[in-house]
Amino acid sequence: MALELFTLRLLSALCLLSVQTFAQDFDFFYFVQQWPGSYCDTQQSCCYPSSGKPAADFGIHGLWPNYNDGSYPSNCDPGVPFNPSKISDLVDSMQTNWPSLAxxxxxxxxxxSHEWTKHGTCSESVLDERGYFSAALNLKKQVNLLEALRNSGIEPNDQSYSLNSISQAISDATGYTPGIECNRDESGNDQLYQVYVCVDTSGTSLIDCPVLPHGKCSSQIHFPSF
Structure with a gap:
């Protein structure tokens, strides 16, 4: 009887640990958008989605749970794989706003599927699969990066702009300092690649970033056309 009781307690503890592992806490989200012209203008190049070339606009990369120290959880619940049927009503919007260029x-x-498995499953305590993708699409409406940059005279015209002016334009539009990430074009020049803004744990409201990503950019960065 004592052995059976011990076994039951052990199984209960393991189940609780499993739940805690899959539903990890986190401190905030990074909402990350990428410029398609910079994704494509590298030695790796890109491929357009089966639906055709995306619009010349920033596209969603992901909504990533993060900790205040800069680390992040990942692949939190392999028992809940991506299920396309749960977001069937969002597909048209996702193909427009969250296209794949790989x-x-x-x-x-x-x-x-990669974004849900690696990042989305770590926010299950707040957002289920449909809620996760819906939250990112709603944030895209809030954070119109191309409009913010154009309002400050910054265009995707193969010209270079100061990193400070890009950051300030986005800060002026959103009220928050963004994280800017660059990559290198085929000629080795830094170019505007990804923009990070921080979001509260509900996935709805922008916040000051507890920590900014360690993106490397020179003081002048290229903004390629697409």
Whole structure:
């Protein structure tokens, strides 16, 4: 009887630990958008989605749970794989706002599955799969990066702009300092690649970033056309 009681307690503890592991806490989200012209203008190049070339606009990369010390949880619940049927009503919006540029070309399911498995499952205590993707799409409406930059005279016209002016334009539009990440074009020049803003744990409201990503950019960065 004592052994059975011990076994039951052990199983209960393991179940509780499993739940805690899958539903990890986190401190905030990074909402990350990328410029397609910079994704494509590298030695790796890109492939357009099966639906065709995306619009010349920033696209969603992901909504990433993060800790205040800069670390982050990942792949928190392998028992809840990506299920396309749960977001069937969002697909048109996602193909427009969250396109995949990876090769070979695809309809986006592989990209979205990766984002849900690696990042989305770590926010299950707040957002289920549909809620996770809906939250990112709603944030995209709040954070119109291209409009913010154009309002400050910064255009995707293959010209270079100061890193400070890009950051200030986004800060003026959103009220918060962004994280700016650059990559290198085929000629080795820094170019505007990704923009990070921070979001509260509900996935709805922008906040001051507890920590900014360690993106490396020179003082002048290229903004390629697309």
């Amino acid at each position: 090769c070979p070309s695809s309809d986006g399911d592989t990209f979205w």
